Amino acid sequence: MDQSRTLQAIVQEAHARSRPLAIRGGGSKAFYGRRTPECDRLDLSGHQGITDYEPNELFITLRAGTPLQTLEAQLAEAGQMLPFEPPHFGPAATIGGTLACGLSGPRRPYAGSARDTVLGMRILNGQGEILRFGGQVMKNVAGYDVSRLMVGALGTLGVLLEVSLKVLPRPVCTLSLLQESDPATAIQRMNLWAGQPLPLSATTFDGEHLYIRLSGTEGTLQAARSRIGGDALAEADADAFWASLREQHHVFFQGDAPLWRLALPPATPPLPLAGQTMIEWGGGQRWLRGQRDAVMLQQLAAQYGGHATMFRGGARAAEVFQPLAPTMLAVQQRLKAAFDPRAILNPGRLYATL
Known part of the structure; x- marks a missing residue:
């Protein structure tokens, strides 16, 4: 069975039972965000592979569990790179975890952020539905850009299955x-x-x-x-x-x-x-x-x-991000309810109320 379908079945069962899931790729960024109660793990580390790469078109599509090292080595062979120079924080880092955390490296203010690089995504929402947003070229990104909404959400809105990214030539x-x-x-x-x-x-x-x-x-x-x-x-x-x-x-x-x-x-x-x-x-x-x-x-x-x-470091059970204004918190809560109505995906990892 395709691993996406296996992951989908796990999420569907968790949704039916209102059982929370902790999404995990390589675990290199487990330190980031709030520390939440122990719950069943949804392991994406085996969901790997580059599915489409067109160097001349400056995009690459790959499964979210693909290691960053694998991705960057493939790009280097073609003389290309990820514009936002992502940190790894460990050899097991995956592209899905990098995007879920929304982290960018030293090149970010001059070449764009992790969010700016995303062209499209395929995700699993909290009901176990597989959804696709965006595409593989910039002209396909129109209207409300849901794929970029996933960047930095720490998995609280959906499980990243596959991503399409813009790449650039190496200097x-x-x-x-x-x-x-x-x-x-x-x-x-x-x-x-x-x-x-x-x-x-x-x-x-x-x-x-x-x-x-x-x-x-x-x-x-x-x-x-x-x-x-x-x-x-x-x-x-x-x-x-x-x-x-x-x-x-x-x-x-x-x-x-x-x-x-x-x-x-x-x-x-x-x-x-x-x-x-x-x-x-x-x-x-x-x-x-x-x-x-x-x-x-x-x-x-x-x-x-x-x-x-x-x-x-510090007290990770407390809030670690800047508190949201009431109106913005209300927007975030509505988004959470739309994508994950039973709050089973990384509950509380971003904010205690999400």
Whole structure:
């Protein structure tokens, strides 16, 4: 029997019995989101395989349990890549888990997010119905884009079975530059460069040094370097740095203290917070370590038009994402009721009331 049908039968039975299911792929991102009560596991790790790949058309379709390593190796053979440079957080990472968590890497502000990459999906809703949304080319995505709604929903709206993604050619050359800076100057520079025709593909400030990655042709990189300035990093050192940032192996991310992520407008000035801050995405993503007052952080982020998430560690049974406004919570609850009326799919993983 096709594995999609096997998964469908499991969900249909769970729906009939109102029995909750914990959706699981490779388990590499099990740390993310709320910790919910133990329940039966719906294992998607065996639901693998690339079903359609057209390098000339810049799209790929594959089952959600396919390992990220397998996908990226296939794309690399054709000189292509996923635009959003997804973090793995472990060798068993799958494309389904990556999209369900909505996580993107250092290239995100310059090439688009995980959500921007999705062209279409086939999912299982909470009643065990197989639904298809979108297509394999951008022109097929019209009206209310349900497939992208699934990105970042942590499996609470549906089980991802198959996804179609936009891919891009790998850059011909990459150059990483290093500058000494203070936080305010680093934010100012990153925002200034973002408004100029520069081949930026990543920027990060670690508290003392500003790292800039450029991707393109040799000529465009050298022209950009002459405008930006800074010392060039050796290719191996640069690759190791960006990988350590993407996979959170960098020394900043080490330790057991809670890790907080603040998503803010890029031009937001340095926040009045104690401790080191790692700044990514041209100023739009900021990381903090340590025990923090969640309400204070969330209020501070909201003051600047952003939100705060307890990304790792801490009390995972409590809410870890920024509380939703009542009207937005009502919308989310209606969506949950429409896709999963008996709330059996990853109940409470995103918010306690979902």
